[in-house]
Amino acid sequence: xxxxxxxxxxxxxxxxxxxxxxxxxxxxxxxxxxxxxxxxxxxxxxxxxxxxxxxxxxxxxxxxxxxxxxxxxxxxxxxxxxxxxxxxxxxxxxxxxxxxxxxxxxxxxxxxxxxxxxxxxxxxxxxxxxxxxxxxxxxxxxxxxxxxxxxxxxxxxxxxxxxxxxxxxxxxxxxxxxxxxxxxxxxxxxxxxxxxxxxxxxxxxxxxxxxxxxxxxxxxxxxxxxxxxxxxxxxxxxxxxxxxxxxxxxxxxxxxxxxxxxxxxxxxxxxxxxxxxxxxxxxxxxxxxxxxxxxxxxxxxxxxxxxxxxxxxxxxxxxxxxxxxxxxxxxxxxxxxxxxxxxxxxxxxxxxxxxxxxxxxxxxx
Numbered sequence: 001x002x003x004x005x006x007x008x009x010x011x012x013x014x015x016x017x018x019x020x021x022x023x024x025x026x027x028x029x030x031x032x033x034x035x036x037x038x039x040x041x042x043x044x045x046x047x048x049x050x051x052x053x054x055x056x057x058x059x060x061x062x063x064x065x066x067x068x069x070x071x072x073x074x075x076x077x078x079x080x081x082x083x084x085x086x087x088x089x090x091x092x093x094x095x096x097x098x099x100x101x102x103x104x105x106x107x108x109x110x111x112x113x114x115x116x117x118x119x120x121x122x123x124x125x126x127x128x129x130x131x132x133x134x135x136x137x138x139x140x141x142x143x144x145x146x147x148x149x150x151x152x153x154x155x156x157x158x159x160x161x162x163x164x165x166x167x168x169x170x171x172x173x174x175x176x177x178x179x180x181x182x183x184x185x186x187x188x189x190x191x192x193x194x195x196x197x198x199x200x201x202x203x204x205x206x207x208x209x210x211x212x213x214x215x216x217x218x219x220x221x222x223x224x225x226x227x228x229x230x231x232x233x234x235x236x237x238x239x240x241x242x243x244x245x246x247x248x249x250x251x252x253x254x255x256x257x258x259x260x261x262x263x264x265x266x267x268x269x270x271x272x273x274x275x276x277x278x279x280x281x282x283x284x285x286x287x288x289x290x291x292x293x294x295x296x297x298x299x300x301x302x303x304x305x306x307x308x309x310x311x312x313x314x315x316x317x318x319x320x321x322x323x324x325x326x327x328x329x330x331x332x333x334x335x336x337x338x339x340x341x342x343x344x345x346x347x348x349x350x351x352x353x354x355x356x357x358x359x360x361x362x363x364x365x
Contacts, residue, residue, distance in 0.1 A: 006348035009326035010154045010301060010339040011177070012197040018259065019251045019343075026247065037247050042240050050247050051235070057253035061263055064186050064209060071208040071228070072236045072246050077176045079226075080193040080206060081108040084148065084172055085115035087228045088191075091219045094145040097121040099138065099164070102129040102153025103332060108174060112148070121147065128333070129156040131293035138164055146170045146190060152178040154198075155330040157303035157337065158296040163188055170214060178300050179207065180256060181342055182267035190214050196245060198300070199342045201252050205245030256342070266342055267299075273340050273349045274299045280356045287364040288356065291333055305335035307364075312336060315359055324352050 007014040026037040033046045040046050055070045064070070073079075089096045089112060096116065098109040100123040112118035121140055122133040140147055147166045152159040154177045163171060163185070170190030179194035186192065191210045197203040210228060218229040224238060225231075231238055260266050278297060281290040281304055291303040306312045312335055316328050329335040340349055 003323070005323040005325045006344070006351060007325055008338045008340070008344070008348075008352070010198075010330075010337065011195075012203050013199070013339060013341045014343045015202075015248075016252070016255050016259075016343045019248065019255055022251050023244075023248055027244075037244055040243065042237060042243050047243060050243075050250055054246055054250035054253060057250065057257060058207070058209075061180065061253060061256055062184055062186050062209075067212050068186065069210050069212055069215065069232045071210065071231050072241055072249075073206045073208055073231060074204065074242055076195045076203070076206055077104070077174055077193060078107070080174065080208070081111035082115070083226050083228065084108070084146075084191065084193070085112040085118070086222055086226055087218045088170075088172070088214060089116040089118070089145045090222075092116065092145050092217070094143055095119055095141045097140050097144045097147045097169075099133065099147065099149045100124060100129075101132055101150055101158055101160075102156040103330075104153060104155070104174060104176070105148070105150035108148060108150065116145075128291075129153060129158060130291055131296040132158055132160060133164075135164055140166060140169055144169045146172045148172045148174070150174045152176075152298050152300050154298075154301045154339065155303075155333055155337075157290075157292045157298045157301040157333075159298035159300065161295075170211070177341075178298075180252070180263065180266070181270055181300060183263045196249050196252075198339075199252075201249040202245050205242040205249060207249070260342075269346070270299045270340070270342065273344065273346055274302060276349050276353045277302045277338060277340070277356070280353055280360075284360055284364070287360050289335075291335070300339060300341055302338045302340065303329060303333055303335060305329075309334070311363060314363075318359065319352070319355055322351065322355055324348075324355060327352075 030037045096112050096118045100106050100120050121138055147169050151173050172191045175192050175194045177198045180199045193208045195206045215229045215232055218227055281288045289305045319327050327336050329337040
Protein backbone atom coordinates (compact mmCIF):
# COMPACT_ATOMS: atom_id res chain seq x y z
CA UNK A 1 0.00 0.00 0.00
CA UNK A 2 1.28 3.46 -0.86
CA UNK A 3 1.87 5.85 2.01
CA UNK A 4 -1.36 7.32 3.42
CA UNK A 5 -1.56 11.10 3.46
CA UNK A 6 -3.02 13.12 6.32
CA UNK A 7 -6.53 13.80 5.05
CA UNK A 8 -8.05 17.02 6.44
CA UNK A 9 -11.14 16.82 4.23
CA UNK A 10 -14.43 18.02 5.79
CA UNK A 11 -16.17 14.91 4.51
CA UNK A 12 -16.19 12.21 3.43
CA UNK A 13 -13.48 12.18 6.01
CA UNK A 14 -10.58 10.18 7.36
CA UNK A 15 -11.41 6.76 8.82
CA UNK A 16 -9.46 4.68 11.35
CA UNK A 17 -7.03 2.33 9.58
CA UNK A 18 -8.24 -0.55 11.74
CA UNK A 19 -11.81 0.03 10.54
CA UNK A 20 -10.67 0.23 6.91
CA UNK A 21 -8.85 -3.08 7.27
CA UNK A 22 -11.86 -4.80 8.82
CA UNK A 23 -14.16 -3.38 6.16
CA UNK A 24 -11.71 -4.50 3.47
CA UNK A 25 -11.94 -8.06 4.72
CA UNK A 26 -15.72 -7.92 4.97
CA UNK A 27 -16.01 -6.74 1.37
CA UNK A 28 -14.48 -10.09 0.38
CA UNK A 29 -16.10 -12.18 3.11
CA UNK A 30 -17.99 -11.25 6.23
CA UNK A 31 -16.38 -13.38 8.96
CA UNK A 32 -18.25 -16.65 9.41
CA UNK A 33 -20.76 -15.94 6.65
CA UNK A 34 -19.00 -17.02 3.46
CA UNK A 35 -20.08 -14.02 1.38
CA UNK A 36 -19.38 -10.32 1.15
CA UNK A 37 -21.07 -7.70 3.31
CA UNK A 38 -22.05 -6.25 -0.07
CA UNK A 39 -23.94 -9.43 -0.94
CA UNK A 40 -25.87 -10.38 2.18
CA UNK A 41 -29.61 -9.85 2.47
CA UNK A 42 -30.78 -7.00 4.65
CA UNK A 43 -33.26 -9.47 6.16
CA UNK A 44 -30.67 -12.12 6.95
CA UNK A 45 -29.51 -13.18 10.39
CA UNK A 46 -25.98 -11.83 9.81
CA UNK A 47 -27.28 -8.36 9.00
CA UNK A 48 -29.76 -8.49 11.86
CA UNK A 49 -26.73 -9.06 14.11
CA UNK A 50 -25.02 -6.01 12.58
CA UNK A 51 -28.08 -3.81 13.18
CA UNK A 52 -28.47 -5.07 16.74
CA UNK A 53 -24.82 -4.44 17.60
CA UNK A 54 -24.79 -1.01 15.96
CA UNK A 55 -27.81 0.10 17.98
CA UNK A 56 -26.48 -1.43 21.18
CA UNK A 57 -23.11 0.30 20.81
CA UNK A 58 -24.68 3.68 20.04
CA UNK A 59 -26.95 3.29 23.06
CA UNK A 60 -23.98 2.50 25.28
CA UNK A 61 -21.62 5.15 23.91
CA UNK A 62 -24.18 7.96 24.01
CA UNK A 63 -26.10 6.79 27.07
CA UNK A 64 -29.37 6.82 25.13
CA UNK A 65 -32.17 6.40 27.68
CA UNK A 66 -35.32 4.32 27.29
CA UNK A 67 -38.02 5.95 25.21
CA UNK A 68 -35.89 6.69 22.14
CA UNK A 69 -35.71 4.94 18.77
CA UNK A 70 -32.60 4.67 16.60
CA UNK A 71 -33.15 4.80 12.85
CA UNK A 72 -30.68 4.29 10.01
CA UNK A 73 -31.91 6.26 7.02
CA UNK A 74 -30.66 7.48 3.65
CA UNK A 75 -30.46 10.86 1.97
CA UNK A 76 -27.96 12.48 4.31
CA UNK A 77 -28.66 15.38 6.62
CA UNK A 78 -29.92 17.38 3.66
CA UNK A 79 -32.95 15.10 3.50
CA UNK A 80 -33.35 15.39 7.27
CA UNK A 81 -33.73 19.16 6.84
CA UNK A 82 -37.00 18.33 5.11
CA UNK A 83 -38.01 15.26 7.11
CA UNK A 84 -37.80 17.05 10.44
CA UNK A 85 -40.20 19.75 9.29
CA UNK A 86 -42.48 17.30 7.47
CA UNK A 87 -42.87 15.12 10.54
CA UNK A 88 -42.80 17.67 13.36
CA UNK A 89 -44.06 20.95 11.85
CA UNK A 90 -46.38 20.26 8.93
CA UNK A 91 -50.02 20.78 9.82
CA UNK A 92 -49.38 21.75 13.45
CA UNK A 93 -50.24 25.43 13.08
CA UNK A 94 -47.15 26.13 15.20
CA UNK A 95 -43.85 27.83 14.55
CA UNK A 96 -40.47 26.10 14.42
CA UNK A 97 -37.55 28.11 15.82
CA UNK A 98 -34.15 27.85 14.14
CA UNK A 99 -30.84 29.04 15.60
CA UNK A 100 -28.77 29.99 12.54
CA UNK A 101 -25.09 29.60 13.30
CA UNK A 102 -23.76 28.85 9.82
CA UNK A 103 -24.36 27.46 6.36
CA UNK A 104 -25.97 24.17 7.31
CA UNK A 105 -28.36 25.61 9.87
CA UNK A 106 -29.46 28.13 7.26
CA UNK A 107 -30.11 25.38 4.71
CA UNK A 108 -32.20 23.49 7.28
CA UNK A 109 -34.17 26.67 7.98
CA UNK A 110 -34.89 27.20 4.30
CA UNK A 111 -36.25 23.68 3.93
CA UNK A 112 -38.47 24.06 7.03
CA UNK A 113 -40.06 27.15 5.50
CA UNK A 114 -41.45 24.92 2.75
CA UNK A 115 -43.42 22.92 5.32
CA UNK A 116 -44.81 25.59 7.64
CA UNK A 117 -43.94 28.67 9.64
CA UNK A 118 -40.30 28.79 10.64
CA UNK A 119 -38.52 31.72 12.23
CA UNK A 120 -34.93 32.55 13.05
CA UNK A 121 -34.58 32.70 16.82
CA UNK A 122 -31.05 34.00 16.22
CA UNK A 123 -29.03 34.63 13.06
CA UNK A 124 -25.27 35.21 12.95
CA UNK A 125 -25.17 36.23 9.29
CA UNK A 126 -24.12 39.82 10.04
CA UNK A 127 -20.75 38.63 11.36
CA UNK A 128 -20.46 35.74 8.88
CA UNK A 129 -21.26 33.26 11.65
CA UNK A 130 -18.06 33.86 13.59
CA UNK A 131 -19.57 33.17 17.01
CA UNK A 132 -22.55 31.57 18.76
CA UNK A 133 -25.37 33.18 20.74
CA UNK A 134 -25.41 33.45 24.49
CA UNK A 135 -28.40 31.91 26.22
CA UNK A 136 -29.93 35.32 26.94
CA UNK A 137 -29.87 36.16 23.22
CA UNK A 138 -32.22 33.29 22.37
CA UNK A 139 -35.91 34.17 22.40
CA UNK A 140 -38.06 31.18 21.55
CA UNK A 141 -41.70 31.12 20.53
CA UNK A 142 -43.72 30.07 23.62
CA UNK A 143 -45.52 27.30 21.73
CA UNK A 144 -42.83 26.35 19.22
CA UNK A 145 -43.11 22.95 17.57
CA UNK A 146 -39.38 22.53 18.19
CA UNK A 147 -36.09 24.40 18.33
CA UNK A 148 -33.43 23.40 15.79
CA UNK A 149 -29.68 23.86 16.19
CA UNK A 150 -26.60 22.73 14.31
CA UNK A 151 -24.16 21.59 16.96
CA UNK A 152 -21.09 22.14 14.77
CA UNK A 153 -20.79 24.16 11.57
CA UNK A 154 -18.12 22.65 9.35
CA UNK A 155 -17.72 25.65 7.05
CA UNK A 156 -17.42 28.44 9.63
CA UNK A 157 -15.77 26.30 12.30
CA UNK A 158 -18.07 27.12 15.23
CA UNK A 159 -19.40 24.58 17.73
CA UNK A 160 -21.82 24.69 20.63
CA UNK A 161 -19.89 23.72 23.78
CA UNK A 162 -23.23 22.55 25.22
CA UNK A 163 -26.83 22.55 24.07
CA UNK A 164 -28.93 25.68 24.77
CA UNK A 165 -31.75 25.52 27.29
CA UNK A 166 -35.06 25.31 25.41
CA UNK A 167 -37.25 24.65 28.44
CA UNK A 168 -40.19 22.41 27.59
CA UNK A 169 -39.72 22.83 23.82
CA UNK A 170 -38.26 19.80 22.05
CA UNK A 171 -34.69 20.38 20.90
CA UNK A 172 -33.77 19.06 17.44
CA UNK A 173 -30.10 18.90 16.48
CA UNK A 174 -28.13 18.38 13.31
CA UNK A 175 -25.06 16.74 14.87
CA UNK A 176 -23.55 15.55 11.62
CA UNK A 177 -20.03 16.86 12.09
CA UNK A 178 -19.46 16.21 15.78
CA UNK A 179 -21.57 13.07 16.26
CA UNK A 180 -19.67 10.57 18.45
CA UNK A 181 -16.86 13.06 19.06
CA UNK A 182 -17.89 13.79 22.66
CA UNK A 183 -20.50 12.79 25.27
CA UNK A 184 -24.02 14.13 24.70
CA UNK A 185 -26.92 14.48 27.14
CA UNK A 186 -29.36 12.75 24.80
CA UNK A 187 -32.22 13.15 27.27
CA UNK A 188 -32.15 16.89 26.59
CA UNK A 189 -33.02 16.34 22.93
CA UNK A 190 -36.17 15.35 21.13
CA UNK A 191 -34.31 14.37 17.98
CA UNK A 192 -30.66 14.12 16.93
CA UNK A 193 -29.63 13.36 13.37
CA UNK A 194 -26.23 12.93 11.77
CA UNK A 195 -24.92 11.82 8.41
CA UNK A 196 -22.12 9.35 9.02
CA UNK A 197 -19.31 10.56 6.78
CA UNK A 198 -17.59 12.85 9.30
CA UNK A 199 -17.00 10.79 12.45
CA UNK A 200 -19.30 7.79 12.19
CA UNK A 201 -18.46 6.07 8.93
CA UNK A 202 -19.10 6.56 5.22
CA UNK A 203 -21.60 8.51 3.15
CA UNK A 204 -24.92 6.85 2.50
CA UNK A 205 -26.26 6.31 6.01
CA UNK A 206 -27.78 8.82 8.42
CA UNK A 207 -28.39 8.04 12.08
CA UNK A 208 -31.55 9.46 13.65
CA UNK A 209 -32.20 9.27 17.38
CA UNK A 210 -35.78 10.30 18.09
CA UNK A 211 -37.83 10.40 21.27
CA UNK A 212 -40.76 8.05 20.92
CA UNK A 213 -43.44 10.60 21.73
CA UNK A 214 -42.35 12.65 18.71
CA UNK A 215 -43.10 9.73 16.43
CA UNK A 216 -46.77 10.26 17.19
CA UNK A 217 -46.62 13.74 15.63
CA UNK A 218 -46.10 12.36 12.14
CA UNK A 219 -49.00 13.59 10.00
CA UNK A 220 -50.88 11.22 7.77
CA UNK A 221 -50.18 11.25 4.06
CA UNK A 222 -46.39 11.56 4.09
CA UNK A 223 -44.46 9.54 1.52
CA UNK A 224 -43.56 6.25 3.17
CA UNK A 225 -39.80 6.78 2.97
CA UNK A 226 -40.12 10.17 4.70
CA UNK A 227 -42.31 9.00 7.59
CA UNK A 228 -40.40 8.59 10.88
CA UNK A 229 -43.17 6.55 12.44
CA UNK A 230 -43.27 4.11 9.55
CA UNK A 231 -39.49 3.81 9.48
CA UNK A 232 -39.41 3.12 13.22
CA UNK A 233 -42.22 0.55 12.97
CA UNK A 234 -40.19 -1.27 10.31
CA UNK A 235 -36.89 -1.02 12.21
CA UNK A 236 -35.36 0.98 9.31
CA UNK A 237 -36.09 -1.95 6.99
CA UNK A 238 -39.05 -0.58 5.05
CA UNK A 239 -36.81 -0.87 2.01
CA UNK A 240 -33.23 -2.07 1.56
CA UNK A 241 -31.15 0.04 3.95
CA UNK A 242 -27.53 1.10 3.31
CA UNK A 243 -26.13 -2.23 4.49
CA UNK A 244 -22.43 -1.48 4.07
CA UNK A 245 -22.75 1.99 5.61
CA UNK A 246 -24.45 0.56 8.70
CA UNK A 247 -21.74 -2.10 8.95
CA UNK A 248 -18.97 0.52 8.86
CA UNK A 249 -20.83 2.61 11.45
CA UNK A 250 -20.89 -0.47 13.69
CA UNK A 251 -17.12 -0.90 13.21
CA UNK A 252 -16.56 2.76 14.14
CA UNK A 253 -18.65 2.32 17.28
CA UNK A 254 -16.63 -0.78 18.21
CA UNK A 255 -13.41 1.19 17.70
CA UNK A 256 -14.67 4.02 19.90
CA UNK A 257 -15.60 1.62 22.67
CA UNK A 258 -12.71 -0.83 22.64
CA UNK A 259 -9.76 1.09 21.17
CA UNK A 260 -10.48 4.65 22.32
CA UNK A 261 -12.29 3.89 25.59
CA UNK A 262 -15.55 5.79 25.06
CA UNK A 263 -16.68 9.28 24.14
CA UNK A 264 -15.25 11.03 27.18
CA UNK A 265 -11.78 9.84 26.20
CA UNK A 266 -12.46 10.69 22.55
CA UNK A 267 -13.40 14.24 23.56
CA UNK A 268 -10.16 14.62 25.51
CA UNK A 269 -8.15 13.50 22.48
CA UNK A 270 -10.06 15.86 20.19
CA UNK A 271 -9.61 18.82 22.51
CA UNK A 272 -5.88 18.22 22.73
CA UNK A 273 -5.57 17.95 18.93
CA UNK A 274 -7.52 21.16 18.37
CA UNK A 275 -5.43 23.03 20.96
CA UNK A 276 -2.28 22.29 18.95
CA UNK A 277 -3.67 24.36 16.06
CA UNK A 278 -5.48 27.04 18.04
CA UNK A 279 -2.31 27.75 20.00
CA UNK A 280 -0.61 28.63 16.71
CA UNK A 281 -3.46 30.98 15.77
CA UNK A 282 -3.36 32.66 19.18
CA UNK A 283 0.41 33.10 19.08
CA UNK A 284 0.40 34.56 15.55
CA UNK A 285 -2.79 36.64 15.22
CA UNK A 286 -1.35 39.00 12.61
CA UNK A 287 -0.48 36.14 10.28
CA UNK A 288 -3.04 33.44 11.07
CA UNK A 289 -6.45 35.08 11.61
CA UNK A 290 -8.93 32.59 13.01
CA UNK A 291 -12.49 32.90 11.72
CA UNK A 292 -14.27 31.73 14.87
CA UNK A 293 -14.27 33.73 18.08
CA UNK A 294 -12.35 31.92 20.80
CA UNK A 295 -15.43 31.03 22.85
CA UNK A 296 -17.16 29.47 19.83
CA UNK A 297 -14.33 27.48 18.27
CA UNK A 298 -14.97 24.06 16.80
CA UNK A 299 -12.98 21.05 17.91
CA UNK A 300 -13.69 19.45 14.53
CA UNK A 301 -13.06 22.16 11.93
CA UNK A 302 -10.35 24.77 12.49
CA UNK A 303 -10.70 27.74 10.10
CA UNK A 304 -8.35 30.66 9.48
CA UNK A 305 -7.15 33.23 6.94
CA UNK A 306 -3.67 34.36 5.96
CA UNK A 307 -2.63 37.93 5.05
CA UNK A 308 -3.32 37.39 1.33
CA UNK A 309 -5.02 34.94 -1.01
CA UNK A 310 -1.66 34.36 -2.68
CA UNK A 311 -0.22 33.16 0.62
CA UNK A 312 -3.27 30.96 1.18
CA UNK A 313 -2.78 29.31 -2.20
CA UNK A 314 0.91 28.80 -1.46
CA UNK A 315 0.06 27.35 1.94
CA UNK A 316 -2.31 24.77 0.44
CA UNK A 317 0.13 23.82 -2.32
CA UNK A 318 3.13 23.46 -0.03
CA UNK A 319 1.10 21.57 2.56
CA UNK A 320 0.05 19.06 -0.09
CA UNK A 321 3.70 18.43 -0.91
CA UNK A 322 4.07 17.45 2.76
CA UNK A 323 1.14 14.98 2.49
CA UNK A 324 -1.17 17.40 4.30
CA UNK A 325 -4.15 17.44 1.94
CA UNK A 326 -7.61 19.02 1.50
CA UNK A 327 -6.89 22.15 3.52
CA UNK A 328 -8.53 24.73 1.27
CA UNK A 329 -11.32 26.60 3.04
CA UNK A 330 -14.90 26.78 1.80
CA UNK A 331 -15.50 29.53 -0.75
CA UNK A 332 -17.94 31.35 1.57
CA UNK A 333 -15.25 31.82 4.23
CA UNK A 334 -12.07 31.38 2.22
CA UNK A 335 -8.69 30.71 3.70
CA UNK A 336 -7.78 27.40 5.27
CA UNK A 337 -9.86 24.72 6.95
CA UNK A 338 -8.39 21.77 8.82
CA UNK A 339 -10.98 19.13 9.64
CA UNK A 340 -9.61 17.05 12.50
CA UNK A 341 -12.32 14.49 13.12
CA UNK A 342 -12.03 11.51 15.45
CA UNK A 343 -9.89 9.40 13.13
CA UNK A 344 -7.32 12.11 12.35
CA UNK A 345 -4.25 10.86 14.20
CA UNK A 346 -2.43 13.23 16.52
CA UNK A 347 0.70 12.96 14.41
CA UNK A 348 -1.21 14.45 11.48
CA UNK A 349 -2.18 17.49 13.55
CA UNK A 350 1.39 17.81 14.86
CA UNK A 351 2.67 17.71 11.28
CA UNK A 352 0.26 20.48 10.31
CA UNK A 353 1.17 22.51 13.39
CA UNK A 354 4.86 22.25 12.56
CA UNK A 355 4.24 23.22 8.94
CA UNK A 356 2.21 26.26 10.04
CA UNK A 357 5.08 27.48 12.22
CA UNK A 358 7.60 26.92 9.43
CA UNK A 359 5.40 28.63 6.84
CA UNK A 360 4.93 31.65 9.07
CA UNK A 361 8.65 31.92 9.72
CA UNK A 362 9.38 31.82 5.99
CA UNK A 363 6.63 34.23 4.95
CA UNK A 364 5.68 36.32 7.92
CA UNK A 365 8.95 37.58 9.31
